[in-house]
Amino acid sequence: MKYFIIDPLSPYKIHYHIGMVSRRLTDSGGLVLTAQGVNYSKTEEVLDDGIRLFKIMMRLEFALKDIGFCTPGRRQVAEVHWERYVNERLGLAFWEKIKDAADAEPLIETPPMKQIADNYGNLHWRKSGAVSSIQELIAAMRRVRNNLFHGGKSGDPDADRNAMLYLAALFVIDQILQEDEGLRTSFSGIY
Incomplete structure (x- = not known):
């Protein structure tokens, strides 16, 4: 009602x-x-940089689809074609430039864990090894966002590293936007 x-x-x-x-x-x-009886205080545990990351990723994904890096997902839902973008626009040259950046180190050396479910619906965390390519770096950056958005940042084993992971992901996004003028234009909304 x-x-x-x-x-x-x-x-x-x-x-x-x-x-x-x-x-x-x-x-x-x-x-x-x-709402009576609902305690929303756990939502306040997300750091400001986590909220900023979510907002920036939202705009980044819009911009990637806007410039043509879009693929149909389940039920024809428009999804970002990350693999094609990374291979066509970033590639080895971008990896060589960013792999030694101190600000990206948390994503490269100790990327975030991946939340998985077993056959019985129990949640577990799977460690990821060090990143060794631009494709793996972008996957780690996206995992930070996914863990944040899909609830993996509540009670997770990376909780003490979340602030570093958020900042590292934001750094990588900034470097991507500086590298790709077409993406930056769409992201900024200044055509």
Whole structure:
């Protein structure tokens, strides 16, 4: 059930309810979620750089699809064709330039673990060896984002390294954007 309440005395101009969750729109257009009995405090554990990484990856993936590095996924959903992008636009030259960068070291020397599920649905972590190619580096960068977005950063064994992994991933993205003018143009939205 969905209904709206307009309360002129409240700092929140409109309240609307969907089921048991109440949402309030603030004067500035922000949305505040409230629900009885739900503790949202664990979401505050994500560091600002993690939030920044998520936002930048979101825009990066848009830009990659926008410049033609797109492939149909399940049910024809547009997905980034990372392998083709890495091979066609970055390649060995980019790897040679970035492999010794101190800011990329956490991704290269000790990439993030991969969260996996066994046949019974139990979650486990699989270690990854040191990165030795640009394809593996981009996979490690994407794993940082995937672990963050898909819940792998709650209670994970890399928790003490998350800040370093976020910064390393952001560094790699920055280097990619500096390297690829077409991608940078689309990412920036300045055509």
